[in-house]
Amino acid sequence: MPSRATSPRRPPMPRTIWALGLVSLFMDLSSELIHALLPIYLVTTMGMSVTALGALEGAAEATSMIVKVFSGSLSDWLGRRKGLLLFGYGLAALTKPLFPLAETPAVVAAARLLDRFGKGIRGAPRDALVADVAPPEIRGACFGLRQSMDTIGAFAGPLLAIVLMLAFSDHIRTVLWFAAIPAFIAVGIILVGVREPDSAPAQRAFRAPLHWKSMREFSGRYWYVVGIGATFTLARFSEAFLVLRAQQTGLDIAWIPGVMVVMSLAYALSAYPAGVLSDRWDRRALLACGLVLLIAADVLLGSRDSMIALFAGVAVWGLHMGFTQGILAAMVAESAPPALRGTAFGVFNLASGVCMVLSSVIAGWIWDRHGASMTFFAGAAIAVIPLIMCTMTPRTQP
Secondary structure, X not given: OOEOOOOOOOOOOOHHHXXXXXXXXXXXXXXXXXXXXXXXXXXXXXXXXXXXXHHHHHHHHHHHHHHHHHHHHHHHHHOOOHHHHHHHHHHHHHHOOHHHHOOOHHHHHHHHHHHHHHHHHHHHHHHHHHHHHOOHHHHHHHHHHHHHHHHHHHHHHHHHHHHHHHHOOOOHHHHHHOOHHHHHHHHHHHHHHOOOOOOOOOOOOOOOOOOHHHHHOOOHHHHHHXXXXXXXXXXXXXOHHHHHHHHHOOOOHHHOOXXXXXXXXXXXXXXXXXXXXXXXXXXXXXHHHHHHHHHHHHHHHHHOOOHHHHHHHHXXXXXXXXXXXXXXXXXXXXXXXXXXXXXXXXXXXXXXXXXXXXXXXXXXXXXXXXXXXXXXXXXXXXXXXXHHHHHHOOOOOO
């Protein structure tokens, strides 16, 4: 396998990357504390169907991804990213108290959508800021580090949910109140710790995010990366289905967040090493490895109802995330014009958002009609498409 050219001395990791990593860590701790309990709360306590849950999860994640189109383009126009980060993370923090206050599924759904709207506002400008401050020699490592710290928060959130559920005798509403604390800590870190580069991208005349003149500035290699990301998202439905699968195995409600702990631990341990490797090796091969891991996870989760198969499948699912998310982000940054990186991430996430809606709705429908096993087997079958596409992707240049 061909290796990438590397300089004798690697540049140090910029401080802003560490600050953005901490912001992601605390906000994901907050969000995943809620997300680890929400599927059970909605389906078991409030009587929502799995199809409806799938539609909500798809709509929530799609909202985040589609809003990134506009926030990314706006950050390119402004030439600055921090203000949008503060607005997006601040809005998400303000939604956290709505979850324990909700009395109906409609209020929970509204809170979930607003939370993801805030994520969409911050997502593309944050990724563009990482690309702005990251030295090209360690760009993959920078994306991998931020993703890994994000996933440490995703690991700590469900773990804290288990502790709190045991401490408060499975009283979900009480536990959900604790999610507000780390969310507001994340906002504070943005205020004091995030710095934009002195030479920020020049302000451009504002264009609609999907303006044809902007689209013409993207290369064929960029559009191929968008295609892979979209079909990959179609194969990878919401992690809420992992939580429901855990409930099927008979796991006690207080321990169900453990599946998200295992997934996030595998994700956190693999994201940074995968990012470092992607700076030295062909990113297409590592992305293909991630897709193979997704197929293996689906097969494990669909084949048996045992605890061993459940936790093995969840761990492999986490590894596939570590081998794909940061690498896809680095491929987008690398194939897009520097002055249009915010727009590039926005368009990428728009395509992924449309597929996320389809993926989660279809998964919920299959679950209700044909059972959990068929849902995971269908995901494995769809994942073959982006795996084949990886073999035909134009090679990334060192």
